[in-house]
Amino acid sequence: MLSTAIFSFALHAAYVLAAPLAGPTVSLDGATFVGKTSGTTEKYLGIPFAQPPVGNLRYRLPQSITYSGGTYDATNFGLSCGQQSISLPILTGLVAEVADYVVNSIFGKIFPDSEDCLTVNVVKPKTATAASKLPVVVWIFGGGFELGSPSMYDGGLIVSRSQALGSPVIYVSMNYRLTGFGFLASKEVKDAGVGNLGLQDQREALRWVNKYITQFGGDPNKVTIWGESAGAISASLQMLANGGNTEGLFRGAFMQSGAPIPVGDITHGQQYYDAVVKQTGCSGAADTLDCLRTSLHLAWFPRTDGVFLTDDPQKLVQQGKVAKIPYVTGNCDDEGTLFSLANVNVTTDAQFKSYLKNVFLPGITDAQVNKIAQLYPADITQGSPFSTGIFNALTPQFKRLAAFQGDGVFQAPRRWFLQNTADKQDVWVYVSKRLKLLPILGSVHASDILNSYGGGEMGDHLIRFANKLNPNPASGYQWPKYTLSARKMAAYLDGLIPIVTTEDTYRSDAMNYLTSLTLANPI
Structure with a gap:
């Protein structure tokens, strides 16, 4: 296995330098990686953290990598992992302009992709040495487990800001397998023990951080995992893996718009697996999963696989199988508006109820549908x-759907997570109400990324949390810890007063009812 790992790294010919390249360097297992300087930071990009998951390694757990001697170019991001094609609803006028703004400015464009994509990126202060032992933030990007790339985010902004605050950090971002490559679901996948490979990739990247981050000036015992949307969901699921055992890979979590989601057994995805098998000509194979390793030319998300996730994540939360670490979690106020643009054809009460029963929560009763309609x-x-x-009433049912979907997918899972953990560990909670005047979308999903990466208060809170497991400064606004008795949370606002303390009690009856339904009917 060792010789295979070394050989696999040698195959990354694009990284090998034929001639010396000027720039900062770091040594890993005798191999030299040449990065680049950017202001007061150094960047080392596109470093493989596992063997390429191609050929016979497709649909297998990530395999560790060992670096051979030589000098390698680490000045450019690696290719993104395979992306799911997406299309926006047919929109016109101002709504179309707003949707285009969100897709192209907040989510960014999708970059060239490849199956050979398991790479990490490290940004460090220029002055950091192996003896610095700086805290580390590990970014997990979002994109619905179907698209996205770490190259969409500039970690140099976080590191530079941390230096300005006098609380320097190391920034790490990773790729992980997406769509059908990372979240294939079926009985065959479950029997082979290769479910949730995207989450397994994230775990392998964290092992890489634990092994090598000292060389960049980081402290492997001071790692905070941080993500947004699917990245925040991923961070929460990393807290549930191994019965809540972090393996010493991280000590805190910072989650923007994501919590453990109500997903059922991985065999619930059988119909999608069977369709892929048929489309790739593998139907007659004795081992269809092995056939897909050589034949695949490609809605995916984590599911209970019996290995990484041993039960419905919300039930694992209920059972107390959660890492007992400090964490920050929160939501944008209008999480559901962006996603409800796809449902502008739902314009009547009857269509709203039909969507609930036949699309969002198939299997619920008419009485349950009517109860949801009453609560929303x-x-x-x-x-x-x-x-x-x-x-902002795009259609007669748009704002209703947006409220329901935002709570069902994001807000209610967060509340459930807090209900079962907040009195057992240090927790801080927020709601972002900025950009409320954005037409149709309001304080839209992902808008808080601008606050964390754009030099805002959330970025400062992240940096302080990574340093001392507390987001608060020595002076200024003091963010109270969340307790089930008080439910105090920070609200990021537009205007002269940027942050105030409020209570996390809105729409409680509605969210509690949704959680009771998803516990009984995981997707």
């Missing part, structure tokens, strides 16, 4: 974007 009324003044009155 058609009154546009109660819908999302919240607190916008009669405005």
